[in-house]
Amino acid sequence: MLDKPVRDRRSERRESTRAEILEAAWTLVRAEGLAGLSLRDLASQVGMQAPSLYTYFASKNAIYDAMFAQGARDYADRETLVPTTDDPLADLRAGMRFFVGFCTEDPVRYQLLFQRTIPGFEPAPETFAISIEGLERLRTRLAGMGLTDQRSLDLLTAIGTGLTDQQISNDPGGDRWIRLVDEAMEMYFHHVTPTPVKRRRTRA
Amino acid sequence: MLDKPVRDRRSERRESTRAEILEAAWTLVRAEGLAGLSLRDLASQVGMQAPSLYTYFASKNAIYDAMFAQGARDYADRETLVPTTDDPLADLRAGMRFFVGFCTEDPVRYQLLFQRTIPGFEPAPETFAISIEGLERLRTRLAGMGLTDQRSLDLLTAIGTGLTDQQISNDPGGDRWIRLVDEAMEMYFHHVTPTPVKRRRTRA
DNA sequence: GAGTTAATCCTAACTATGTTAGATAAACCA
């Protein structure tokens, strides 16, 4: 009989069409807002009628889910490129610069990944797992500089999302809060690093 | 025509119905999510048909706008109740406890007031002015403790929204980030205070 | 190559949405 074909033309075409749809979806969403995505618009953008999209995605939320996965994958991949040195403060700065930069360079993607604001949408467990990956790497990165307690990690994520949020909400396209990243990281570093003088430890 | 009636029964009834509609809207929105508000549901909740709501509000966004105004007014009013002492750090803590508390006690209201996430909705200028009031008071409050530069103010708002955001997104109903408020304020205070030896007194 | 099968795409239509038009009843004022 025939051995397994090296290429599956159907799957290839299907995947390529899926990618094309997602590409168009990102474009539309950046123009009209995340919740403003219309399947009819999206379909016409790729030369289809709306119901034809259901050949490639089970629902509108499935499209959001695929976009979420792309964003999370992109984040995880680029996060690994942030270099680690033997200077913890420099690493903190670099890491936070990356995070805030990544988030603010595409506010709609940030809204999709980090703010859960679409009415009926929640990423599927296996999709969400991708985004866990990024957070897990942050934890190991911090552990590498001696920060292991949950409180310190939580405080850092709060600062990160806070800077990002303010930047996107109150100065979109600008850098009013991006400029504060280094200062914030120095503040944080001095806070979590025990100084030569005895540092008061906060108890729960 | 010229005699002014002491009471305007129509206006009174109208205002009362408006209030009743808004009350029902808050309830629905807390149950179904901010964007999940349906005019037909809302109308049936107050014993009307959907189009009858247009007697009281020009559009769905006008309802959001009225809710925004209620929230902003509530915030501004309660903000004035936060006491000011001659201990800047204590004031910082109290102020931030209030802010994070206010935001997390009603996430939907937070979403409406601080995250601009409803597709076509923006508060009317006169509505938005109410929320400016609150931020302006924060600025004077900080100026009272010697913080006048924009960077410090921006850093503080970032910390505030960051703590709030993480609390709502990742531990709704809990206090994982609320617990960090005091620590965060100490960190911030020590960062923005030039001389850790003696803090300046700003009382007359 | 012919026939079969599965994938793809279409039109028509269903439900739910915000909203408008127009009619009718109720409340108020002179």
Place this chain on the structure above:
DNA sequence: TGGTTTATCTAACATAGTTAGGATTAACTC
């Protein structure tokens, strides 16, 4: 009372996401 404004209704429109069912096309089997 009569006249006017207000409140409410039903019917309907446009636009959503989605489903049903048929037609076309590509791939596979013999």
